[in-house]
Amino acid sequence: xxxxxxxxxxxxxxxxxxxxxxxxxxxxxxxxxxxxxxxxxxxxxxxxxxxxxxxxxxxxxxxxxxxxxxxxxxxxxxxxxxxxxxxxxxxxxxxxxxxxxxxxxxxxxxxxxxxxxxxxxxxxxxxxxxxxxxxxxxxxxxxxxxxxxxxxxxxxxxxxxxxxxxxxxxxxxxxxxxxxxxx
Amino acid sequence: xxxxxxxxxxxxxxxxxxxxxxxxxxxxxxxxxxxxxxxxxxxxxxxxxxxxxxxxxxxxxxxxxxxxxxxxxxxxxxxxxxxxxxxxxxxxxxxxxxxxxxxxxxxxxxxxxxxxxxxxxxxxxxxxxxxxxxxxxxxxxxxxxxxxxxxxxxxxxxxxxxxxxxxxxxxxxxxxxxxxxxxxxxx
Numbered sequence: 224x225x226x227x228x229x230x231x232x233x234x235x236x237x238x239x240x241x242x243x244x245x246x247x248x249x250x251x252x253x254x255x256x257x258x259x260x261x262x263x264x265x266x267x268x269x270x271x272x273x274x275x276x277x278x279x280x281x282x283x284x285x286x287x288x289x290x291x292x293x294x295x296x297x298x299x300x301x302x303x304x305x306x307x308x309x310x311x312x313x314x315x316x317x318x319x320x321x322x323x324x325x326x327x328x329x330x331x332x333x334x335x336x337x338x339x340x341x342x343x344x345x346x347x348x349x350x351x352x353x354x355x356x357x358x359x360x361x362x363x364x365x366x367x368x369x370x371x372x373x374x375x376x377x378x379x380x381x382x383x384x385x386x387x388x389x390x391x392x393x394x395x396x397x398x399x400x401x402x403x404x405x406x
Numbered sequence: 407x408x409x410x411x412x413x414x415x416x417x418x419x420x421x422x423x424x425x426x427x428x429x430x431x432x433x434x435x436x437x438x439x440x441x442x443x444x445x446x447x448x449x450x451x452x453x454x455x456x457x458x459x460x461x462x463x464x465x466x467x468x469x470x471x472x473x474x475x476x477x478x479x480x481x482x483x484x485x486x487x488x489x490x491x492x493x494x495x496x497x498x499x500x501x502x503x504x505x506x507x508x509x510x511x512x513x514x515x516x517x518x519x520x521x522x523x524x525x526x527x528x529x530x531x532x533x534x535x536x537x538x539x540x541x542x543x544x545x546x547x548x549x550x551x552x553x554x555x556x557x558x559x560x561x562x563x564x565x566x567x568x569x570x571x572x573x574x575x576x577x578x579x580x581x582x583x584x585x586x587x588x589x590x591x592x593x
Contacts, residue, residue, distance in 0.1 A: 339412050341417065366542075368468075369470055
């Protein structure tokens with residue numbers, strides 16, 4: 224087995240570490256593919272995609288980011304949820320802007336997450352024309368289920384509570400994540 | 407162990423999890439892509455190690471079925487041998503269930519045994535009754551890699567995971583099926 228603790232040590236200031244494809248989220252799977260990213264579109268307008276992650280140390284989350292694709296459209300929302308679907312914080316919704324850039328959104332409230340449980344980072348878009356960056360290869364939804372992803376329909380802007388459901392539709396691993404800055 | 411090292415597992419644990427053979431396995435250049443394939447090890451227990459830093463309660467087991475289904479599949483968790491004992495003890499299992507549904511995740515909710523498992527080292531286990539059963543899987547191209555990564559194989563003579571396992575056939579396992587456990591009520 225891998226040396227979990229040394230492998231997961233955080234390189235400070237690197238967005239990748241705290242992203243959906245970072246080592247604390249889906250990293251084990253994504254690392255094998257050498258992060259073969261490609262641009263795409265958010266599959267289902269107003270749906271929300273949930274990607275599980277954990278932290279090694281108490282971590283203050285005050286911003287999140289989405290890697291925009293070659294096209295921007297509609298509004299995006301990013302947030303953090305507990306494992307049982309309670310929203311800890313979110314942006315609330317912002318127009319997507321800046322093609323081919325990392326768009327950073329401030330959270331409505333900075334919240335601290337802790338070791339000992341897992342959380343979800345969530346992304347929702349109001350438009351299926353919103354350009355995003357995803358893992359290449361169009362993975363089967365069964366693989367996404369095996370990795371622990373979840374999905375909620377009609378979840379833009381991200382609601383206060385959600386009933387997490389099977390990711391049975393969107394064959395995407397979207398590149399987004401959170402930023403930790405101490406106050 | 408201090409709190410900051412208590413890494414919580416994600417909602418699913420499978421052979422590719424960091425808690426299992428995870429990153430090291432993925433980084434190895436000797437694995438094929440995940441593809442559907444028939445299981446060559448029938449009436450045997452395939453064992454893949456994983457470890458926990460915090461307690462979890464398992465609610466479901468799952469398999470990623472391949473393009474054809476046949477026979478039964480039993481999924482469970484065993485303790486690691488340790489201390490003065492070389493015997494693995496089954497903590498819980500799904501008991502053999504008919505394989506159903508092609509190219510989908512098959513979820514089993516009725517688990518028998520102790521599903522609350524604490525920090526420590528364990529094995530994910532799976533057993534098949536039919537060589538026609540297919541699962542999505544990866545493959546070691548070199549026999550000894552399985553042993554090197556801690557995977558084990560035990561010929562039980564039955565498609566039911568036994569209560570205890572005390573001996574192994576090493577270095578003969580090449581298949582790593584997509585299966586695992588979930589702490590959610592869905593996968």
